[in-house]
Amino acid sequence: MACTAGRRLATVLFTGIGASIQAHSIACPLIPITAPHEATAQFQHGLPVLELPGFPEHVTPGTALASTAPFVIEAITQAVALAQQGLVRGIVTNPIQKSALYAAGFQDPGHTEFLARLAGKPPSYSVMMLAVPGLRVIPLTIHVPLKAVPALITEQAIRHVALIAHQELRDRFGIDRPRLAVAGLNPHAGEAGGIGQEEQSIITPALATLKDEGIEISGPYPADTLFHEEARTYYDAVLCMYHDQALIPLKTIDFHRGVNITLGLPFVRTSPDHGTALNIAGQNRARPDSLIAAIHMAAEMTR
DSSP states (O other): OOOOOOOOEEEEOOSTTHHHHHHHHHOSOEEEESSGGGHHHHTTTSEEEEOOTTOOSOOOTTOOOGGGHHHHHHHHHHHHHHHHTTSOSEEEEOOOOHHHHHHTTOOSSSHHHHHHHHTTSOTTTSEEEEEETTEEEEESSOSSOGGGHHHHOOHHHHHHHHHHHHHHHHHTTOOSSOEEEEEOSSGGGGTTTTTOSHIIIIIHHHHHHHHHTTOEEEEEEOGGGSSSTTGGGGOSEEEESSHHHHHHHHHHHOTTSOEEEEESSSSEEEEESSOOOGGGTTTTOOOOHHHHHHHHHHHHHTO
């Protein structure tokens, strides 16, 4: 990505390969600034960087340090504050090493919940969408053990996620009448109750309520029939019941260009769809594709 002036996006550096992929993705020098309004004048020369004072001068690439965790938390907090003040139109975050943050007293389950809290929303309010060209997926449940998933699938949860997805697909993606498909929980979508009851007792009634509210939503479908090339032409996003049901097809289709998008916030937030990869940090081996895609996605969503 060339060093050219563009939309105001706060890009936040974190642990592991974050700095490396950001350096690759912008392909230009970093220029320290002291306030966001200084950024515009610097875009022709490099990427303006608003630095946090007091960050440790010496860190070892590939090592998760509790001493850097407060600066990671503060960087996210400041980025959200800039967005809430209207000084930036979107936030692009790099991966965080949650183990280091937990050691420093971080209380939220993850990045998405922390952003929701900073935005004044309940931790469960925001919705995670992941996207590659040709596919958007939304897991109803995220980082929970598989055995805990059935108890978390409720009509209320399905309705909440579907309504936010519908609104954001209209407002942020410009889709006038979004088409949502819904995957079943069980093999063959429960096979009419022969392989589990969740489809009949929870998912189908929730979809009926949403249809009555004017949402174009269909399912539940067997997950193994939802993601082939022809099937993907019939919907704009898929609501999946659990993490791997959503992410396996997405990463199979395009492993390197996945983007994590947080829906339901009052500002745009995107992130690369990968972790910190501490094992290759500092080795100049990290690929920037997902971060580049996240930056492009944030720019498109803030038009």
